[in-house]
Amino acid sequence: MKRSTTYAADGKYPPEVQQMMAETTRCLNCGKILSLLQRKDGRRNRGYCTLECYFAKPPKLAYAEKEYGAAAKEVILKMLNDGASVVATAERLGISKPRFYDWMRKMNIKKKVVWG
């Protein structure tokens, strides 16, 4: 039986994320203006200028930024502070747990236990 909710592996995303990728004229990671010529075959322009940018900020994270109107770090902090687990947050953003931990390290997000 196949799960229909796994998007990341085969490049399928929820409709709202697909729409964002199709409509953006700038790279969703670095903001570089995407060449219109790349869109000729209807496939090249998937919202990013390079594959590096795609991995640096996957579509779901870009969408979460848009949705929250905040930078990636703030979005992640908000999700975690709202009580979501690291695993749940990573899943929601469509990234693997190791990559998410990597981001947390890069963004200098540390788990902090607050007593009382």
Ligand SMILES: [Zn+2]
């Ligand atoms: Zn880029």
